[in-house]
Amino acid sequence: MNWEIVMGLEVHAELSAKSKLFCSCTTAFGGEPNTHVCPVCSGMPGTLPRLNRAVVEYAVLTGLALNCEIAQSCKFDRKHYFYPDLPKAFQVSQLYSPICCNGHMEIESDGVKKTINIRQIHMEEDAGKLIHDARTGSTLMDFNRSCVPLLEIVSQPDFRTAGEVISYLEKLRETLLYLGVCDCKMQEGSIRADVNLSVRKPGGHLGVRTEMKNLNSFKAVARAIEYESERQINILESGGQITQETRRWDDDKGISSGMRSKENAQDYRYFPEPDLLPVCIDDAWLRQIKASFPELAHQKRERYVKEHGVSAAQASLLTSHKNISDLFDAISDKSNCPLESASLITGEIMRLMNSTDTLPEDLSADADKLSVLVMLLSEGKINRNAYKKTVGAVFVHGVDPESYIAEKGLLMVSDDSAVTHAVESAIAENPGAVDDWYAGKEKALGFLMGQVMKKMRGTGNPEVVKKILKKMLDK
């Protein structure tokens, strides 16, 4: 029998605003427990929230990127529940009038294009963190994350396959990164997705759905979807009924288990937050936000090909992460050598990232230093050999390229007498190869060139070396 899987996604993205949603505490990750807190974000009696306008701008940018209607007046609501990580015992969120709604995003899965509709995007505050201390058996509260701004992006139930879900998440991540609104580090929890899933006979009524939480990687999302859809189909095929509930995914065991069912569902008693005025985004502010709308990945890809003549394959590598395209933009702007900058990143830099296990989100190469190298190469001051060596030293140790080159004697030598000297000794020391050359073996020339380079510690100008070597052999 055929079953259709129907899914909707709730994605929480932690915004990279510098300060919290309702106070001026830093949002920096890490930090000793309870060092990024103040009376407001620890919910002390009598304190009041004060809206961080940057968060509104981030939300609007996201809404614009996802083709949403932007509400020029929106409100916050309180969502109540008791939990020790929630110091006010309510979360300030948006239910009745969110900042963005009715958007959509185009995705492509298995070569098929599809539109996913976005129901709404709203702003809300994060909760703190509980730390269970095994030594004393106690639970400690850390409010550093309390009140950190989040966006919740809620889709319509438009997904039918795990592939569509993953493709949506990847595109959403790319978009948020390029907007600069979220660093999308899944391991730090800065982007997380909950999946609402039900199954039905094609064309039938929607089935009872479950909501899956604790999906900490895209892979976990795919596995959890597979597990949950099979679980529901098995229940239905054996004549059972699905319970509407929230389920927690255990990625180690590869199973999900029920957390709470609808009968035990909490009544959050939402009501409008009276301590905040409605957020009014007037035309001038909206224009200002629109003017700050950054170039997104697909726009960059097109521009790299059109303006820089970079290949389509290279362009897509360059835009595989915002940190990479930022690095490319910086190096190519400073060096004015876009093609060389593109091959630097898609070649040496990516190789180095691989060999040093550097994730794109942690990439922090020095664009100034690398652009100096690109210029030295294109001006013929160093050869490719020295270039690669120095790129490695800059990437791994952060050396200053010019002093490194001077110190290691890596400047390219094109001086005829120095090259002639090295060529003479290479010819004298390798009679066999010289004979091969005269016997017509082209390969021997390469070997001899290598020997000359070796004598010059790799600094010879290959053009000059080749010219003089040929000249001397032909004598």
Added chain:
Amino acid sequence: MFDMSGLKLSRAIKAGELSSEEATASYIKRIEKTDGLLNAFVRLCAEKAIVRSREVQKQIDDGNIPSDLAGVPIALKDNISTADIETSCASKMLKGYKPVFNATVVDKLERAGMIVIGKLNMDEFAMGGSSETGVFGEVHNPWDVSRVAGGSSGGSAAAVAAREIPVSLGTDTGGSIRQPCSFCGVTGIKPTYGAVSRYGAVAFASSLDQIGPLGRDIDDCAALLSIISGPDEKDSTCVIEKPFNFSNTGNNRLNGIAIGIPRNYFASGIDPEVKDAVLMAAGEIEAAGGHVEEFEMPLADYVIPAYYIIGSAEASSNLLRFDGLKYGYRAKNAKTLNDVYRISRSEGFGIEVKRRIMMGSFVLSSGYYDAYYKKALQARSLIKNAYSKLFEKFDMILSPTAPSTAYKIGENIDDPMKMYMGDMYTASVNMAGLPSIALPCGFDRLGMPIGFQLIGNAFSEEKLIGVGRIYQSRTDYHAKIPGGVLL
């Protein structure tokens, strides 16, 4: 010295007739002597106050006069946060809780050179109209200690009436400044919502609460209001653009000022002696040149139900944070997390607070939200619109503040409905976010004070205070001092 108003006392200090420290020490001594009868104070901070009075004195001696009330002692309702000084809201739940920060108004008082000498008794979490529900026991009315002082700012009013302090701060959510002013024969102002920062006032109902001044006359109240008013970046609902300045309201004629009298407020449910005194006050204002006209106050029957739904809903939310985990009371016998919540809250809150939390949680719960909370919001906007329309015709509205004078302690405590009806003349003002000043206007035959209020359009405090000044220049009810126990 105890018969000096705050402004007069400050002038005397500035003139070198006495020092701020002498004034502060004398008031502390007086409180220690008299407050056993009244229970208006829950806490004195004598040492801090003396230290502070010396600093302020030095400032004044150096020629830096920070305000019209510099050097003058003041006391605060115990729901206004004071750094390192216990702020309990008269609740077992917050006994021993010392905030790590000052309320914005407290910072402003300090900048103005006023000396905070203690915290004042109140109804628990400001919920009540008689100052009987707090954990520190009831406040006694200085005019008759067997009677209530009104509430919830009962301590703030009783202390001023008994000359234990020149001026005080209270909070008004549905009448909590004005009604005790009326019961104790003192003057007070409930400012426009958004004129005074609420930051640091422990919230009861966020959309209704305002901090305001209480004093012996309207001049003291006006001076204190100009100190505490003004924008605050910590409170985004505090929308006023700059602090009030009432120095130019000296005109003592009321030419053409149109004053509306809500006829139906006097029709039933009001004590005849209160009715007569308030109508006399209207006559006095008319005699001073005001144009007085009766009208029918619309929607009067909806005020109390809508107010109690909205106020309780917000209170149920604001009071959730008292969960026994972070500060305040935690049940000792709690074994599980759920027990910590359940038992701490059951034992930490008093009955009236629990009643409001239950009511508020009920009206917000799914299935009831539309029928109660949403309807109440609709009623609220109708009330707001009704006031707007009235202010097209009138400059201000004159009404009673309470249907009766102060009743006996314990008389209404088991009858919440009767207690709630005591807010019938005051609560609509909070629902519409309007300013109102409460002024004494007489005494009943038992000698208990009677008061009335003048309600104005948003941010029309200056106009209200101007009329209040004229009224007090023609009457002396505000200057009467309770006999017997005092002076």
